Amino acid sequence: MSRIHVTARVNGDKVEFLCDPRETLLDVLRDNLGLTGTKEGCGTGDCGACSVTVDGRLICSCLMLGAEAEGKEIGTVEGIANGEELHPLQVKFIEHAALQCGICTPGILVAAKNLLEHNPAPSETEVRYWLAGNLCRCTGYDKIIRAVLDTAAEIRAAN
Template sequence: MSMIHVNTKVNGDEAEFLCDPRETLLDVLRDQLNLTGSKEGCGTGDCGACSVTLDGRLVCSCLVLAVEAEGHEIGTVEGIAEGETLHPLQQKFIEYAALQCGICTPGILVAAKSLLEKNPDPTESEVRYWLAGNLCRCTGYDKIIRAVMDTAKDMREAS
């Protein structure tokens, strides 16, 4: 099978790679672009550990073919921080101890950031609904929800 050349943007930077037409975006991100934050939890789009944004839309990168990234912009957990400065969500996850093993955390951070960009004033129910596609076996969800809600409040007050 012939390889396909793909030009895309990842976390705001131009990126290009060669991939097999059957290769997933998750595999390319991890294996070729060395962006290992996104994790493969299930490989079927059920757990959310591999969540990234594709042109601002939240997707499971295990369900997206890498060739579909051609001409599009990908956002991963590695692109959330501003250089050495943590994003407010990352800081709140630390403050609230809203992570344990770390498998789900990158996907949850990407999903939560996506929510706050679309809805900077979510209710608790909206946060729970938005993050329902991200499974976590370690934390329960209370600390995660509180961290997202507190981040939203702080970001609203700062603007």
């Protein structure tokens, strides 16, 4: 089985990897690049734990082949903080206790950050529908939604 050489950028850094054509971007991120912050919850695009951005668009990395990443800019949870400075969403998630077990948290943060980049003033309903593809089994979503809305308000106030 011949492997495919891929060059891409992950969280701003140039990366090169060889992947089996059957390997997903999620496989590559975790097993090949050591970026295990992106989680596999289902492998079928139903849970959102593997959410990443590709050229600014939110996707499930389990539903994209590693080979498709050629030339793409990929964003993962590891790239959300700016050096030692946490992203406001990360701060608010801790402050609001918007996580319990934390397994869905990386995907939700990636998705929520992408939402706020598209829509700095989402309504509660918009947040809920944007995050409908990110399953959380612990929280009942209440504190997650509040954390996202609070972050959006804070970012708007700061600007």
